[in-house]
Amino acid sequence: xxxxxxxxxxxxxxxxxxxxxxxxxxxxxxxxxxxxxxxxxxxxxxxxxxxxxxxxxxxxxxxxxxxxxxxxxxxxxxxxxxxxxxxxxxxxxxxxxxxxxxxxxxxxxxxxxxxxxxxxxxxxxxxxxxxxxxxxxxxxxxxxxxxxxxxxxxxxxxxxxxxxxxxxxxxxxxxxxxxxxxxxxxxxxxxxxxxxxxxxxxxxxxxxxxxxxxxxxxxxxxxxxxxxxxxxxxxxxxxxxxxxxxxxxxxxxxxxxxxxxxxxxxxxxxxxxxxxxxxxxxxxxxxxxxxxxxxxxxxxxxxxxxxxxxxxxxxxxxxxxxxxxxxxxxxxxxxxxxxxxxxxxxxxxxxxxxxxxxxxxxxxxxxxxxxxxx
Numbered sequence: 001x002x003x004x005x006x007x008x009x010x011x012x013x014x015x016x017x018x019x020x021x022x023x024x025x026x027x028x029x030x031x032x033x034x035x036x037x038x039x040x041x042x043x044x045x046x047x048x049x050x051x052x053x054x055x056x057x058x059x060x061x062x063x064x065x066x067x068x069x070x071x072x073x074x075x076x077x078x079x080x081x082x083x084x085x086x087x088x089x090x091x092x093x094x095x096x097x098x099x100x101x102x103x104x105x106x107x108x109x110x111x112x113x114x115x116x117x118x119x120x121x122x123x124x125x126x127x128x129x130x131x132x133x134x135x136x137x138x139x140x141x142x143x144x145x146x147x148x149x150x151x152x153x154x155x156x157x158x159x160x161x162x163x164x165x166x167x168x169x170x171x172x173x174x175x176x177x178x179x180x181x182x183x184x185x186x187x188x189x190x191x192x193x194x195x196x197x198x199x200x201x202x203x204x205x206x207x208x209x210x211x212x213x214x215x216x217x218x219x220x221x222x223x224x225x226x227x228x229x230x231x232x233x234x235x236x237x238x239x240x241x242x243x244x245x246x247x248x249x250x251x252x253x254x255x256x257x258x259x260x261x262x263x264x265x266x267x268x269x270x271x272x273x274x275x276x277x278x279x280x281x282x283x284x285x286x287x288x289x290x291x292x293x294x295x296x297x298x299x300x301x302x303x304x305x306x307x308x309x310x311x312x313x314x315x316x317x318x319x320x321x322x323x324x325x326x327x328x329x330x331x332x333x334x335x336x337x338x339x340x341x342x343x344x345x346x347x348x349x350x351x352x353x354x355x356x357x358x359x360x361x362x363x364x365x366x367x368x369x370x371x372x373x374x
Contacts (some may be wrong), residue, residue: 136235137161138225141172141217145209148332153177154214156221160244160276171244171274177203179222179243186239187228194234198227241278241285245271246372252370253292261296268293283316287323292368294330307334325352326364 142157153176160171184200199219228234248271255264272289279285290313295307305349310331317324328349335342 027077041223048060057215062147090171124250135163136229137163138222138229140222143214143218147215152209154217156180157223158244163249169273169314171270173244173270174247175243175247177208177217177221180224183239184224187234187237190239191231191233198224198231198234200224205306236281241275244278246326249289250372252289253368254293256292259299261299265293265296265300268296284318284321284323287313287316287321288371289329291323291330292332292371294327295365297366298330298334303334303338305315307331307338307340310334319352319355321366323364325349325361326367328352330364359363 001353024029137160137250139159140156141159143154144157145152145325146155147167155174155176158175160173161169180200184195187198189196199220201217201224204213234240248267252264252267268289270329272286272293275289276283276286290309291310294306294313297303299308310327313323313327314331317327328345332342332345332349335345
C-alpha cells in the first residue's frame with residue numbers, strides 16, 4: 001500500500017530553506033543575522049547579496065532626466081572585466097552555453113538532488129522566469145526628408161532595444177543612408193568572410209525621395225541591422241558601436257568643451273546608456289562618457305548625481321587606466337563636499353600616485369575635453 005506524501009506544516013517550512021530543504025547551521029546563522037529589511041537579505045530584486053545604501057542611492061539617481069537607464073545596468077567588477085555581463089540576476093546561477101541554467105555548473109541536477117521532481121520543476125520555472133535571453137533588436141521606426149546642402153536627403157529613425165533581465169528600454173537615434181553605407185564598408189574591411197552573405201540595400205541615383213522607395217529602403221535597412229545583430233563579430237565591432245553612438249558622443253563632448261553642460265548631458269543621456277550596454281564585454285569603454293556626465297552634473301551643482309556617475313565609472317576601471325587617477329581625485333573632492341567618508345577613495349588615489357612617480361597628471365576635465373576631437 002502506497003502512503004500519500006505528507007504535506008509539511010507552515011512551521012516545518014519556516015525551519016527549511018527556500019525550496020523546502022533542511023538548512024545547514026551556517027545557513028541558519030546567516031539568515032538569523034539579517035532581517036528582511038536589512039541589506040544582506042537574499043532576493044531576486046535589486047536588494048540581492050551585497051546590496052548596500054550606496055547602491056540604492058546610485059539607482060535612485062538613475063531616475064533623473066539625464067540618465068533614465070544608466071544606473072539600471074549592473075556595473076561589472078574588476079574581476080569580471082573582459083567578460084560579458086551575465087543575464088542572470090543577483091544570486092542566480094549563471095546560464096550555460098545555450099542560455100539554459102541547467103547547463104551551468106551551479107545549476108546542475110546534482111546541486112539540487114534533494115528536491116522532489118515537483119520542487120525542481122518549480123525551481124527552474126522560477127529561474128527561467130527571472131532570466132531572459134539578452135539580445136539586440138533593431139527597427140526603423142520612421143523616415144523623413146531633410147533639407148540639406150547641396151541637396152535633400154532622407155533621415156532614418158533607428159530604434160535599438162536590448163532585451164534582458166536588467167532593462168528593455170529603447171534608444172532612438174537618427175542616421176542617413178550614407179551612415180549605413182560607411183558602416184557596411186567598415187564591416188566589409190574588418191570581416192570580409194563573415195559579411196559575405198549579409199544583404200545591404202544598394203544605392204540609387206534617381207528617385208531616392210520617392211515614398212515607395214523610402215518605405216522599401218527602411219524595411220531593408222532594418223533587416224540589415226538585424227542581420228548584424230545576429231553576427232557576433234559585427235555585434236561586438238568598433239564599427240557598429242561608432243555607428244550607434246559616435247555622433248551623439250561627439251556632440252556631447254563638444255558641448256562639454258564649450259561649457260554647454262545641460263546640452264552635453266542631454267546628448268550623453270541619448271548615447272551613454274546604449275554605449276554601456278554594447279560594451280559589457282569591455283566595460284572601461286563607457287568610462288569616459290560617465291566621467292563627462294560627472295563633470296556636467298558637478299558644474300550644474302548636482303553633486304549627488306555626479307558622485308553616483310563617478311561610482312559607476314570607477315566600477316568599470318582597472319588599475320593603470322588613464323582615467324582612474326583623475327577620476328579618484330574628482331571623487332575625493334566630491335565626497336568631501338558631500339560630507340562623506342573619503343578615506344577609501346583617498347587611499348586608492350595615493351596608491352595610484354605612488355605607482356606613477358613624476359609630475360602631476362591631467363585633471364579629469366583636462367582629460368575629458370580631449371575626447372572625440374575628430
